[in-house]
Amino acid sequence: MWAYITRRLLLLPLTLLGLSIIVFSLSGLLSPQERLMAFIHNPLQITGGQEAINQMLEKYGLLEPLPVQYWNWMKGVLNGNLGWSSTAQQPVGKALLTRLPATAELMLFSIIPIIAGGIVMGVLSAAFHNRPLDHITRLIAISGWSMPSFLLALLILMTFYGQLDWFMPGRLGHWAEQIVISDSFVRYTGLNVLDSLLNGRPDIALNSLRHIAMPTITLILVDWAALARITRSSMIESLHTEYIKTARAKGLKERYVIFKHALRNALLPAVTFGGMLIAWMLAGFVIAETIFTYEGLGKFAADAASHLDFAGILGFALFFGVIMLTMNLVVDVLYASLDPRVRLD
Amino acid sequence: MNNRRLFAVFSVVFAVMILFSGILTVYATDSDTITVAHIGQITSIDPANPNFSSNSNTVFWAVYEGLIRYSKDSLNEFTPLLATKVPSFENGLMREENGGLTIEFPIRKGVQFHKGGEMTPEDVKYSFMRKLTLEGPGGEAETVLFALSGYRSLDAWANALEGVEKFSEASQETVDKMYEVLDNAIEVDGWNVIFHLKEKVGLFLTEISKETNGTGLVYGKDWAIEQGAWPGTPETWQDYYSPKESDTALYSIENGTGAYQIERWDITTQKMILDSFHAYWQGPAEVNTVVLQYVEEWSTRKLMLEKGDADFAYVPPQFISQVQTIDGVVVEDPNPAGVIRVLFFQWPIQGTRFTGSGKFDGNGIPSDFFADVKVRKAFNYLMPYDQLIEQILDGYAFRIQGPMSSTFPAHSDDNPMYNYNKEKAIELLKEAHGGKLWEEGFKFTGVHNAGNYLAKSAMEMLASELRNVNPKFKMNIHASTWNEFIPLRTAEKIPFFYSGWGGEPAAFLTLSEYLSSDGYFNPYIPGLAKLCEEKADPVFAEAIKTFDLKERTKLMKEVIEFSYDYATHMYLAEEAVRMVHRDEVEGWYFSQVVPGINMPGIDFYALSKSE
Numbered sequence: 035m036w037a038y039i040t041r042r043l044l045l046l047p048l049t050l051l052g053l054s055i056i057v058f059s060l061s062g063l064l065s066p067q068e069r070l071m072a073f074i075h076n077p078l079q080i081t082g083g084q085e086a087i088n089q090m091l092e093k094y095g096l097l098e099p100l101p102v103q104y105w106n107w108m109k110g111v112l113n114g115n116l117g118w119s120s121t122a123q124q125p126v127g128k129a130l131l132t133r134l135p136a137t138a139e140l141m142l143f144s145i146i147p148i149i150a151g152g153i154v155m156g157v158l159s160a161a162f163h164n165r166p167l168d169h170i171t172r173l174i175a176i177s178g179w180s181m182p183s184f185l186l187a188l189l190i191l192m193t194f195y196g197q198l199d200w201f202m203p204g205r206l207g208h209w210a211e212q213i214v215i216s217d218s219f220v221r222y223t224g225l226n227v228l229d230s231l232l233n234g235r236p237d238i239a240l241n242s243l244r245h246i247a248m249p250t251i252t253l254i255l256v257d258w259a260a261l262a263r264i265t266r267s268s269m270i271e272s273l274h275t276e277y278i279k280t281a282r283a284k285g286l287k288e289r290y291v292i293f294k295h296a297l298r299n300a301l302l303p304a305v306t307f308g309g310m311l312i313a314w315m316l317a318g319f320v321i322a323e324t325i326f327t328y329e330g331l332g333k334f335a336a337d338a339a340s341h342l343d344f345a346g347i348l349g350f351a352l353f354f355g356v357i358m359l360t361m362n363l364v365v366d367v368l369y370a371s372l373d374p375r376v377r378l379d
Numbered sequence: 380m381n382n383r384r385l386f387a388v389f390s391v392v393f394a395v396m397i398l399f400s401g402i403l404t405v406y407a408t409d410s411d412t413i414t415v416a417h418i419g420q421i422t423s424i425d426p427a428n429p430n431f432s433s434n435s436n437t438v439f440w441a442v443y444e445g446l447i448r449y450s451k452d453s454l455n456e457f458t459p460l461l462a463t464k465v466p467s468f469e470n471g472l473m474r475e476e477n478g479g480l481t482i483e484f485p486i487r488k489g490v491q492f493h494k495g496g497e498m499t500p501e502d503v504k505y506s507f508m509r510k511l512t513l514e515g516p517g518g519e520a521e522t523v524l525f526a527l528s529g530y531r532s533l534d535a536w537a538n539a540l541e542g543v544e545k546f547s548e549a550s551q552e553t554v555d556k557m558y559e560v561l562d563n564a565i566e567v568d569g570w571n572v573i574f575h576l577k578e579k580v581g582l583f584l585t586e587i588s589k590e591t592n593g594t595g596l597v598y599g600k601d602w603a604i605e606q607g608a609w610p611g612t613p614e615t616w617q618d619y620y621s622p623k624e625s626d627t628a629l630y631s632i633e634n635g636t637g638a639y640q641i642e643r644w645d646i647t648t649q650k651m652i653l654d655s656f657h658a659y660w661q662g663p664a665e666v667n668t669v670v671l672q673y674v675e676e677w678s679t680r681k682l683m684l685e686k687g688d689a690d691f692a693y694v695p696p697q698f699i700s701q702v703q704t705i706d707g708v709v710v711e712d713p714n715p716a717g718v719i720r721v722l723f724f725q726w727p728i729q730g731t732r733f734t735g736s737g738k739f740d741g742n743g744i745p746s747d748f749f750a751d752v753k754v755r756k757a758f759n760y761l762m763p764y765d766q767l768i769e770q771i772l773d774g775y776a777f778r779i780q781g782p783m784s785s786t787f788p789a790h791s792d793d794n795p796m797y798n799y800n801k802e803k804a805i806e807l808l809k810e811a812h813g814g815k816l817w818e819e820g821f822k823f824t825g826v827h828n829a830g831n832y833l834a835k836s837a838m839e840m841l842a843s844e845l846r847n848v849n850p851k852f853k854m855n856i857h858a859s860t861w862n863e864f865i866p867l868r869t870a871e872k873i874p875f876f877y878s879g880w881g882g883e884p885a886a887f888l889t890l891s892e893y894l895s896s897d898g899y900f901n902p903y904i905p906g907l908a909k910l911c912e913e914k915a916d917p918v919f920a921e922a923i924k925t926f927d928l929k930e931r932t933k934l935m936k937e938v939i940e941f942s943y944d945y946a947t948h949m950y951l952a953e954e955a956v957r958m959v960h961r962d963e964v965e966g967w968y969f970s971q972v973v974p975g976i977n978m979p980g981i982d983f984y985a986l987s988k989s990e
Contacts, residue, residue, distance in 0.1 A: 133647055188678050324676055325679060329647050329648045
């Protein structure tokens, strides 16, 4: 297995190279003038007419052949410079790193409830097939699944912030932010809740929780529903197989049949979905981060794409590529441990 | 786990959540802080960075000061800031000398920088020099450079001296000569800064009085150099010229003299916190902290306003009714937004992407379609302006007489203006292009920027009117993204298009972008450029020389008449904006001079907030 993992890890740079070439090539579909627009914030910048435009094209190296532009970009990447993001107004590397903790924290808070809740509810729903608990679970899952995530986010905002005043948008309150940026506060991880507790500031941790609650609830409700439905279907199928009948015929307890025999097989599709969950959640991040004014990677990617900020798009593609490839590897390894028929050679 | 146990678990979780939230529901509205929930991204706060966005202007207004500023009560007057007097021929601070003009600014003493130290005339000189020397092509300090050197760009100047195409290619000897000219043109004499203008450019005071171009904003010389900004020497000039955003040392830091200083700018969360500068020469501001928070989602901004978490919020015009009934929220009277909405005619038109067959056969238009003034006039008569304002903008808009805000001094009741007149339009269309237009009909595509509801509606209304006049008149409408639009426009391929423009206090500049032959749009509309060269350029040339703001206003009225006579554009409207804020906030006033972030400007220094 270790040889397989090493081989996959060694292939990672090659895969990323391919990915970057594909994304970069897509930029070739646009004219240099169209790509220049990402650098123009003010019409006065091109008051000088075509001459000014040409000078700016030259300044940003957009007149070079695409392979030369790619090589120039790649040289920067190899030196740790992913370029300048015109939407984030920061170097791409910095833009990604400064937004990563926000999204990571959001993911950490939501992914455990999504996976645990989705699997548990899916299993219970299948175990109590066509009984009230199954109906309730399906109703919740279908509601979460079918409701547009932006609408759900707005409802959560209006309820928990507008009406109840329990939670609020943003990442931290003003007073908490002042403390967090001060020299006395040590940033260990960039995750507000964890860092606050490590700094002995439960009040800031609570403030952070109140801010992260709404985007977390949104993500949980949207993605939990999907996992619950997948687990349920897979579990129902599993519960009708011959080996389950055999297990029951042997007189095993139902709990043992479900959790020991059926669940293991039923988890395979759920593991696949779990592996893809981060990519799946990206759309949710965009919505949640935009509506709740929570600056993270999802919003950065969406902004970069809508403003043709190619440095930002490429940087994000590489960054996300690393995450996705790692997740795929984890899923493959998990598959092997869940299904003895799968061998990692 | 049976159903009952599951229900019990859910109940406990829910109860804990309620308890948890109940304990924490403590909210305080800080009377010492003003929070603005806006939608404009601040991109640079370096006054010399040629690529800053217009949204940086709000910050410039709060943290930086220039020598003089437009009076907030009258666009015909200036008021002194870091200078103690506004130079004029009457007070002797402006005088003709050696064939040029000398303008002297007595500098105010005792003004402190945010990072410490007293502002001196050397700081003033350095700030001007840095702006001029960093200025890339198409820069905002073009007029000032022209006044001091006689050249409109460093490239043109280097070209005249050495024959090189670009300033960056000039030899050190040329650079030294250019530096010497600028160095001598801005003289420090005791506590006076004296500008020696080579050209009598009346717009000089206008240019240095605006926050919107950063030309005259003053910051500490030593501090700037310490931060890695241009050291102020000719040898290093080319290294710092026309930088990318990432290469300007003062991109995200400041050391101005204004009433507020930047306490923190978190580019990631797009939040800027301004603190009152307690050593401000006019006395500290009443409100201690200003938070500028980018909040993209309207529902979030609305709730923030409702709950008092935002004191000011950008409210899109179509949602004004949603906030009018909220307790504690004030919706101010409509004011002109300063952004003018204009439709452009292109002649000649290149290519046939939007012109069908490219001839009069009912399926296209020829390249010179809009070259006939009768067509342009007829189109102007066919626009139902009042209907557009009433139905599309809910009545919250102002008619404009030319490419300028209705608040500009040149705007007056006696200026001519097109109104809807179907009969006149028919008469003109029958005569246009020798009657061929009426007989054959036409078909072309007008282009507006995607998502612009006003432009789309205006084009739809016009298309409908054209069809009503003659069923053979067909105008299609295409929504274009900015990335698609600019290259197409500069390639002169779009026959009829929309563009908006944010006005600024000097009506002259806005007018000249539209109506001088080398204005922003006109190099790409050769027919219009030729017309402007003949009819409007001489007036602009006269206007640029005069220092008398009233005299300049008179000349601008002549340009407006020219635009009307030749139907150069179709001036749709200037939208109204309504400032929305909490009622605890007092002191807000409307002024075209105060720049805003996609909403009316806020002079934070004038604000106070009750408990």
